[in-house]
Amino acid sequence: MAMTSESGRLDFQSKLRSSRKITVLTGAGVSAESGIATFRRAGGFWRRYQAQDLASPEAWARDPGLVWEFYNHRRTASCNAMPNPAHRAIATLEARWRKAGGTFTLLTQNIDDLHEQAGSQSIVHLHGSIWHVRCVACGEVTPNRNIPITPAFAGSGSPDPAFRARHFAETDLPHCACGGVLRPHVVWFGEALESKHLIAAADAVNGCDVMLVVGTSAVVHPAAGFVTLAKRHGTNIAEVNIEASAVNDVCDWFFEGKAGDMLPLLLDIEPA
Numbered sequence: 001m002a003m004t005s006e007s008g009r010l011d012f013q014s015k016l017r018s019s020r021k022i023t024v025l026t027g028a029g030v031s032a033e034s035g036i037a038t039f040r041r042a043g044g045f046w047r048r049y050q051a052q053d054l055a056s057p058e059a060w061a062r063d064p065g066l067v068w069e070f071y072n073h074r075r076t077a078s079c080n081a082m083p084n085p086a087h088r089a090i091a092t093l094e095a096r097w098r099k100a101g102g103t104f105t106l107l108t109q110n111i112d113d114l115h116e117q118a119g120s121q122s123i124v125h126l127h128g129s130i131w132h133v134r135c136v137a138c139g140e141v142t143p144n145r146n147i148p149i150t151p152a153f154a155g156s157g158s159p160d161p162a163f164r165a166r167h168f169a170e171t172d173l174p175h176c177a178c179g180g181v182l183r184p185h186v187v188w189f190g191e192a193l194e195s196k197h198l199i200a201a202a203d204a205v206n207g208c209d210v211m212l213v214v215g216t217s218a219v220v221h222p223a224a225g226f227v228t229l230a231k232r233h234g235t236n237i238a239e240v241n242i243e244a245s246a247v248n249d250v251c252d253w254f255f256e257g258k259a260g261d262m263l264p265l266l267l268d269i270e271p272a
């Protein structure tokens with residue numbers, strides 16, 4: 001749909017103000033202004049790889065050291081990043097709605113914790129967390145903020161295609177107390193999202209008055225499917241993005257621009 005006009009913005013804000021239940025879906029674009037790379041297009045390259053090609057069980061099976069190097073680099077970027085005005089505007093909206101007795105859920109595809117740092121509370125991390133690891137042998141999930149992930153990865157992870165890559169041996173990888181190799185606790189292509197997250201997302205969509213879709217290309221399922229599901233439930237949907245996403249045609253409003261510029265203005269309202 002075409003970019004929403006000024007009167008459309010007022011229409012959106014009026015609808016939002018009278019909403020009891022709000023659900024927000026975010027993607028990599030919401031963290032872009034915090035310096036965290038997106039997945040697709042030009043911004044999604046790490047060395048000669050497209051980011052989503054490393055976020056796969058096939059890449060892990062082929063070369064877990066390379067995958068850990070990629071995540072080690074992203075952990076460093078996430079550690080150095082700060083929430084931006086978009087994260088803060090979403091957190092403020094939640095606080096206002098909670099105080100007024102409304103319901104608010106943030107569904108994020110992002111594995112960083114910038115939403116939490118901004119103060120968001122009701123968050124569903126659909127694709128996992130960069131700050132957790134999981135044992136491939138016993139399945140135990142543990143928080144882990146080590147940078148580098150093991151001493152062998154010190155100084156590794158440069159995204160520069162000219163970087164002289166080295167091969168990491170099995171002994172260089174992080175290990176669980178049981179002896180199994182640890183992997184990032186994230187959801188790769190072909191892997192199932194945690195059922196508790198799918199249930200929470202379905203609950204958030206069910207009966208929601210307004211859904212806000214921010215900074216996602218909306219090509220990855222099931223996350224993108226929650227937008228079309230909301231539409232089928234009769235929810236009004238607003239998109240904030242620098243370009244139209246794959247779900248743009250089901251949106252009632254399209255606010256074209258950077259999330260950090262648009263959200264503080266759009267969400268500067270109190271519940272009715």
Ligand code: BJW
Binds near residue numbers: 044052188214
């Ligand atoms: C700005 C901005 C600014 C920039 N301001 N905006 C139905 C149909 C078709 C396919 C499928 C389907 N159901 C399942 C599939 C298969 C697959 C899939 O979706 N494939 C499609 C790509 C074709 N899905 C899966 O495999 C999922 N699993 C599954 O369905 O399992 C079923 C199963 C059941 C039972 C047993 C076994 C299996 C899993 C999907 C996992 C996705 N994982 C990743 C990696 C996570 C870990 C990590 O981060 O490393 O998730 S891939 C990657 O894509 C990552 C992201 O969360 C996700 C979405 O990307 P996102 O956030 O949209 O980023 P970009 O880069 O694409 O877009 C950025 C946007 O921001 C752009 O629009 C910009 O314009 C915008 N932007 N700057 C505002 N400043």
Ligand code: ZN
Binds near residue numbers: 135136139140176180
């Ligand atoms: Zn283990």
